[in-house]
Amino acid sequence: MKILVTGGAGFIGSHTCVELLEGGYEISVLDNLSNSSEKSLERIKEITGKDFKFYKADLLDYDAVDKVFSSEKFDSVIHFAGLKAVGESVEKPLTYYHNNITGTLNLLSIMRKHGVYNIVFSSSATVYGSPKSLPIKEDFPLSTTNPYGSTKLMIEGILQDLYTADNNFSITILRYFNPIGAHKSGKIGEDPKGIPNNLMPYIQQVAIGKLPQLSVFGDKYPTKDGTGVRDYIHVVDLSLAHVKAVEKKSGHPGVYIYNVGTGNGYSVLEMVKAFEKASGREVKYKICPNRPGDIAACYADASKAEKELGWTAKLDLEDMCRDGWNWQVNNPNGYAD
Numbered sequence: 001m002k003i004l005v006t007g008g009a010g011f012i013g014s015h016t017c018v019e020l021l022e023g024g025y026e027i028s029v030l031d032n033l034s035n036s037s038e039k040s041l042e043r044i045k046e047i048t049g050k051d052f053k054f055y056k057a058d059l060l061d062y063d064a065v066d067k068v069f070s071s072e073k074f075d076s077v078i079h080f081a082g083l084k085a086v087g088e089s090v091e092k093p094l095t096y097y098h099n100n101i102t103g104t105l106n107l108l109s110i111m112r113k114h115g116v117y118n119i120v121f122s123s124s125a126t127v128y129g130s131p132k133s134l135p136i137k138e139d140f141p142l143s144t145t146n147p148y149g150s151t152k153l154m155i156e157g158i159l160q161d162l163y164t165a166d167n168n169f170s171i172t173i174l175r176y177f178n179p180i181g182a183h184k185s186g187k188i189g190e191d192p193k194g195i196p197n198n199l200m201p202y203i204q205q206v207a208i209g210k211l212p213q214l215s216v217f218g219d220k221y222p223t224k225d226g227t228g229v230r231d232y233i234h235v236v237d238l239s240l241a242h243v244k245a246v247e248k249k250s251g252h253p254g255v256y257i258y259n260v261g262t263g264n265g266y267s268v269l270e271m272v273k274a275f276e277k278a279s280g281r282e283v284k285y286k287i288c289p290n291r292p293g294d295i296a297a298c299y300a301d302a303s304k305a306e307k308e309l310g311w312t313a314k315l316d317l318e319d320m321c322r323d324g325w326n327w328q329v330n331n332p333n334g335y336a337d
């Protein structure tokens, strides 16, 4: 089975490429490298000992993407490509809507033109907005608080409408919770540009001495210790959910939606402690005001993915911190090293 991975040079895409290649799938990667480095592709080849084609192309360039589909016959597409920074999406909403939505519309119409009907799409727990209760199930009400989240929710709607119009499609929507960690080799990992927005890359850069201290955004939430609670999932577990989705759902028309999380919620201070233990380094922090738009707590009920895809997260918080630290130590400046 041959799979096109859009956004395959990025954080989650690169890890998924490794798991696909190790699972015996043939892949090609399409990425415009707007938020990634071609070095990640070399590292995927080092880890797996396998080769694959890379198309440096932008999903906004219809003709370039059409050419890719004319040059190879794909059985399935895993669609990671998109912009993902929440704060930036508030400042540049048109860029986010254009890139994420127009890019996806181009991809879908080209897939249809070439008779490629299987797709796995990267959605996010952000589509649940502020959940009324926990754990979160797939049928909870959906809402968003920023343009990035709105692009995810709109694309989910586009995919549903596409299936209604064309019952050939098999569409799997994976709603990721908070992916962290790295491949155990330390060769691929998350490489944020500039100062990280997300908690774990920030903690990692404090631990290695690149940033002086972590700002903990709020300690008065109604949670176990007052700091925000999230469902952190090892990126390799998340990648394996994509492999399962391709395996179980390709060729089975329908729209399938799954939460991809562990079901465990950890607070910011628990994450700091766990990371200090894994790294043997101190993570200095100070308590700061809440970050606007943040919710108190968020964790998944992932039982639907277990029941229907046969997937569960296997790696624990210790694994996530150890592997994230291993990547950071081996690549203090990410792929720029």
Ligand code: NAD
Pocket: 006, 007, 008, 009, 010, 011, 012, 013, 030, 031, 032, 033, 034, 035, 036, 057, 058, 059, 060, 079, 080, 081, 082, 083, 084, 099, 103, 122, 123, 124, 125, 176, 177, 178, 179
């Ligand atoms: P990433 O930025 O590391 O990877 C995205 C990749 O897409 C990058 O390599 C980028 O260069 C590429 N890309 C962006 N726009 C493109 C375009 N127009 N044409 C071609 N390539 C393009 O991000 P990631 O963390 O690996 O996330 C992958 C997907 O998962 C994204 O869609 C993201 O929104 C979604 N997601 C991420 C998280 C998270 O916390 N990391 C959580 C939920 C959902």
Ligand code: WQD
Pocket: 084, 086, 123, 124, 125, 126, 177, 178, 179, 197, 198, 199, 200, 202, 214, 215, 216, 217, 218, 227, 228, 229, 230, 268, 291, 294
């Ligand atoms: C986690 C916790 C913060 C940074 C975001 C997106 C979401 C999804 C995943 C793509 C929260 C706290 C953070 C810091 C802190 N991405 N924190 N100091 O906000 O759950 O989700 O990434 O789809 O859409 O919104 O993740 O890692 O930013 O924050 O105290 O410097 O850590 O308040 O409680 P979040 P995060």
